[in-house]
Amino acid sequence: MNRAITVLLFALVSLTWGTTWMAMSIASTTIPPMFATGIRFTFAAPFLILTAIWCRTPLLFPIGLRRYQAFVALFYFAIPFSLIIFGEQYVNSGLAALIFSAMPAMVLLFSVFMLNEQLRTGKIAGLLLSMTALAAILVLELDWSQSNRVAGIGALLCAALLHAYVYTRSKKRCQSVPVLTFSALPSAGAGVLLLGIGWIFEHPAVEYFSLMSLASTAYLGLVAGVFGILNYFALQQRTTAFRASLVFVVFPVIAIWVEDICTGKSLSGLSYVFLAQLIVGILLVVVPAKRASVFWITRKSKSATAIEEREKA
Template identity: 50%
Template sequence: MRRVTILGLFVLVALTWGTTWLAMRIAVETIPPIFATGMRFMFAAPFLISIAYLRKTPILFPPGQRLFQLGITVFYFTIPFALMIYGEIYVSSGLASIIFANMPLAVLIASVLFLNMKTNIVQVAGLTMAIVALAGILYEETNANINAGSHWQGIIALILAVIIHAIVYAQCKKRCCDVSVITFNALPCFLAALILSTLGWLFESPQISNFSECSVLATIYLGAFAGVFGILCYFALQQKASAFQASLVFLIFPLIAVSLESYIYGYAISAHSMLLVIPLASGIFIALASKTFSLGGRRLDSSS
């Protein structure tokens, strides 16, 4: 029964994260990226705060960690998620998901730099293999794109989002910031919604009459479903499975994202890039399998 539960949670998380990237692409078709991200969090926050109220879970971090909670609002929610959806203006959802699948490697590097975590030769080999493969994919996809300059803008935005998230994970572990998944997400999500919605309204001047039904539904999906259900499912998966088993979802959700984009939009990454996905996934697998480490514990919600 436990194995069935783990498998079910794994599939749910992979499907949720895999569809998140397509939803972001649909959202920015008619909604400016910063305002869309604010809407996303505005849809998620009431659910998270309601769950906190019903479960009598505090929404504030413990005393001494509340300034850090503000930092999480800015550097975990506000900036990286805005960068993610901005990146999807210029980068396909499939490629965006492949870039973000490297989160385990970014966390590994951040742990080495900020936590003095020891590595072994196998981890380094896996890390090197994955980075070289990712560089090859980015080079291949950029050459195939007629707007190479804009394409790199999107790639850099997504890579920055991964790096910032990884640093936050390392800082959470360094500060022993062990709060519930609801506490970690509820209030920062609401504050980020206010910040991004305000900035988007002031600087992007969104025309609500131009928002398509599909874009609005996509932001609702990102907030109310992926932003809440995805968090809770991944947290439950981490409680029932090993850290290594839970981390394998990073190898699966990009395949779902690429397949969906190909089916719906008729666009897929090149055949050469698909071949490079094999050493990329192998490198990530080797790095994770050689020494299991936590990818942010109960705080990880990706994607997404």
């Protein structure tokens, strides 16, 4: 029963993260990026705050980390998600998800410099495989003659870099902070900030907001912002960090399938080959170092045993 619940949570998180990319693409058709992101977080924040209160989870970071809570609101919620929805104006949702799936590789690089983590051979191979595969897919699938393609890719990469940096820094500074504490007030602050900035600088024409864009924004707030966070929190409690991180392998594939179903845009056969390479690369990046060491030690032990048996024979 416990295993079935874990599998269900994994599937729900993968589906949630995989479908949000198309929702962000639809939201940006009539709502400016910052204002849409502000609506998303303003809608999600009350549910997260009430859930935290109901679970008796503190809303504030521990004393000494209160300024960092504001940092999280700005550099984990406000800026990255605005960059993502901006980038999706020039890159389709499936490719945007693929670009963001490089985040574990970025986390690994930041961990090397910020947490003194050792960069083992398997992880170097994973970095090379995932990055070259992603580059190949983008070269094959994007029409580079169109304007602002580079701006869209740059925005998505910056969003992934910011998420990776804050995630790595948070592992170092506030590893004990609950997920609800990490998300509730920062998302509220990000929402209010983005609504204000968006209203002043983007001049949203509210009368032209389509029902599809508003529904997509509500979906992002309630399903991705609340349901997704709570499910991932529950998944992390039930399984290892490695198994939970496998969501990064699954959600880009779902995003590509959703893109194909909704718009008819599918990857070429060669791009699917590179997609398989990308998945292998991400797996090598997220697999725990100890697990890899045990694997190689086991192989070495088996080889040594085989040699000894041959020598005895």
